[in-house]
Each structure stands twice: as C-alpha cells, then as structure tokens.
Amino acid sequence: MRWTVHGSRDVYASEWVRVSLDDVEIPGAERIEHHVVHFPRSSVTGVVTDGNDRVLLIWRHRFITGAWGWEVPAGWAEPGEDLADAVRREIEEETGHRPGPVSVMTEYNALSGISDMQFTAFLATGAARIGPPSDPGESSRVEWVPLSEVPGLAARGQIQDGPSLTALTYYLAVARHR
Structure with missing residues (x-):
C-alpha cells in the first residue's frame, strides 16, 4: 500500500539537516502527521x-x-x-x-x-x-x-x-x- 503525501512544512533547517512535518494518508486509515529528516548531502x-x-x-x-x-x-x-x-x-x-x-x-x-x-x-x-x-x-x-x-x-x-x-x-x- 502506498502512502499519499498531501503536504509538507519545514519545522527545522540547518546546513546539516532539515526536518519536515508531512501530512500523509495511509490507505484504509486516517491522515497523520509524520516527521521526516532530510539530509542535504550524499x-x-x-x-x-x-x-x-x-x-x-x-x-x-x-x-x-x-x-x-x-x-x-x-x-x-x-x-x-x-x-x-x-x-x-x-x-x-x-x-x-x-x-x-x-x-x-x-x-x-x-x-x-x-x-x-x-x-x-x-x-x-x-x-x-x-x-x-x-x-x-x-x-x-x-x-x-x-x-x-x-x-x-x-x-x-x-x-x-x-x-x-x-x-x-x-x-x-x-x-x-x-
């Protein structure tokens, strides 16, 4: 089952890391907010x-x-x-x-x-x-x-x-x- 992302907003950002709070929907369940940690470099x-x-x-x-x-x-x-x-x-x-x-x-x-x-x-x-x-x-x-x-x-x-x-x-x- 594939989750659907309805939106995303940053809650923290630096040169090392960015944290977003994503609005996601899980099939057969309700929408939730999910924290995601993003790294800008490989x-x-x-x-x-x-x-x-x-x-x-x-x-x-x-x-x-x-x-x-x-x-x-x-x-x-x-x-x-x-x-x-x-x-x-x-x-x-x-x-x-x-x-x-x-x-x-x-x-x-x-x-x-x-x-x-x-x-x-x-x-x-x-x-x-x-x-x-x-x-x-x-x-x-x-x-x-x-x-x-x-x-x-x-x-x-x-x-x-x-x-x-x-x-x-x-x-x-x-x-x-x-």
Missing part, C-alpha cells in the same frame, strides 16, 4: 581491504550514543563532489591511508521510515599509509583487522554503527564473492 562509506584478508577500521567514540566502536571510514560528499572522490577523501582524512582503486558495492537508504538519507558503499582495494589521519578527532586508532574477526566484533557489540555494519555485511555476504 553519504559514503568505504570498506578498505588488503591482499591479506584484512579490512581497515577506525576505533572511535560517538558522543551521541556514548559508545566506542569500530567503524569503516564514512562521511558526506561536498556539494558537486564525485562520490568516488568523496570516499577517497574520507578514507585519507580518517585513516591516513591513500586507497587503491574504488568501486561501488551498493547503494541504500539508512533510515527509510523517517529519513531520506542515502548511502553509497564503496570497496577500496588496497591502501598505502601516507601519514597520520588529518583529522585527529575522527579516530582514536586505525587498524587492519582480519576479516574473519568482523562477525565476532559485531556479535560482541564492538561494531554498532549502522552504515559500517551494512557495508561490512554487504562486503562479506555479496561483494567478496564477485
């Missing part, structure tokens, strides 16, 4: 692998959840920036490694029930260390982690970031076998 994630069955991860603290965890490099594309260039930039900034060739693994909606946030998950094959991460606030450490350890890290709650879980799971289940 988001990218990068699964960086090497020739030794390892993946490059960053260990970081997220103040919003109060949690530490492993993540893949990720971020927003700048307006007009090619998404492949954006993921290369994010990998360098967050890890201090220059990635090898990058290719799109998949595209997905991160929170399709409340948001229009779009992610493009890339695979980067190989990376060369060029120095420390250029933004020290992005990670506490950067490590090559054996791919065989990723499921265990996720099971123990050490990978809680949704975009990281999605990109790593997609890589392990689909892209790795192409």
Whole structure:
C-alpha cells in the first residue's frame, strides 16, 4: 500500500539537516502527521581491504550514543563532489591511508521510515599509509583487522554503527564473492 503525501512544512533547517512535518494518508486509515529528516548531502562509506584478508577500521567514540566502536571510514560528499572522490577523501582524512582503486558495492537508504538519507558503499582495494589521519578527532586508532574477526566484533557489540555494519555485511555476504 502506498502512502499519499498531501503536504509538507519545514519545522527545522540547518546546513546539516532539515526536518519536515508531512501530512500523509495511509490507505484504509486516517491522515497523520509524520516527521521526516532530510539530509542535504550524499553519504559514503568505504570498506578498505588488503591482499591479506584484512579490512581497515577506525576505533572511535560517538558522543551521541556514548559508545566506542569500530567503524569503516564514512562521511558526506561536498556539494558537486564525485562520490568516488568523496570516499577517497574520507578514507585519507580518517585513516591516513591513500586507497587503491574504488568501486561501488551498493547503494541504500539508512533510515527509510523517517529519513531520506542515502548511502553509497564503496570497496577500496588496497591502501598505502601516507601519514597520520588529518583529522585527529575522527579516530582514536586505525587498524587492519582480519576479516574473519568482523562477525565476532559485531556479535560482541564492538561494531554498532549502522552504515559500517551494512557495508561490512554487504562486503562479506555479496561483494567478496564477485
């Protein structure tokens, strides 16, 4: 069943996010107001692998959840920036490694029930260390982690970031076998 949008009004806007209150009708039900979070820029994630069955991860603290965890490099594309260039930039900034060739693994909606946030998950094959991460606030450490350890890290709650879980799971289940 398809919901019908009868109108939308912004209730908050900044350069990072816009929140609208939409007037929607659900077939067979009454009309409701539904909050929608809009993101003005595309988001990218990068699964960086090497020739030794390892993946490059960053260990970081997220103040919003109060949690530490492993993540893949990720971020927003700048307006007009090619998404492949954006993921290369994010990998360098967050890890201090220059990635090898990058290719799109998949595209997905991160929170399709409340948001229009779009992610493009890339695979980067190989990376060369060029120095420390250029933004020290992005990670506490950067490590090559054996791919065989990723499921265990996720099971123990050490990978809680949704975009990281999605990109790593997609890589392990689909892209790795192409």
